[in-house]
Amino acid sequence: MTKRDIIKRAKRKAKTSACRYSVSALGFNHKGELIRTATNRPRFTRYGGGVHAEMEIMRTTKNVKTIIICRVGASGELRPIDPCKRCRAKAEELGVQIVTIREDNNA
Numbered sequence: 001m002t003k004r005d006i007i008k009r010a011k012r013k014a015k016t017s018a019c020r021y022s023v024s025a026l027g028f029n030h031k032g033e034l035i036r037t038a039t040n041r042p043r044f045t046r047y048g049g050g051v052h053a054e055m056e057i058m059r060t061t062k063n064v065k066t067i068i069i070c071r072v073g074a075s076g077e078l079r080p081i082d083p084c085k086r087c088r089a090k091a092e093e094l095g096v097q098i099v100t101i102r103e104d105n106n107a
Helices: 003-014 053-060 085-094
Strands: 022-028 034-039 066-072 097-100
Touching (some): 003 066, 022 053, 034 053, 085 097
Antiparallel strands (some): 022 034
């Protein structure tokens, strides 16, 4: 899977999010194979219902080594994003690397 394919897939997945800020995450195993995708979920559907896309992957998938996160604006352009401190801490605990897709590293 090329960098361009990853960006296309992440943008397409982010557009399916029902949240104001459309975020997607792609989880890869140690071989670089895509094993899971997720989007962020709205937090007001139920108490504790909001989950970040990267946290969803870490909670539900074993053997994930790298997570690529992407935020997309309303018109489909890439927007800046960084993992929150809780997601970053959980990733460190599990030995998962979180990579962000940004406009400046778009291929």
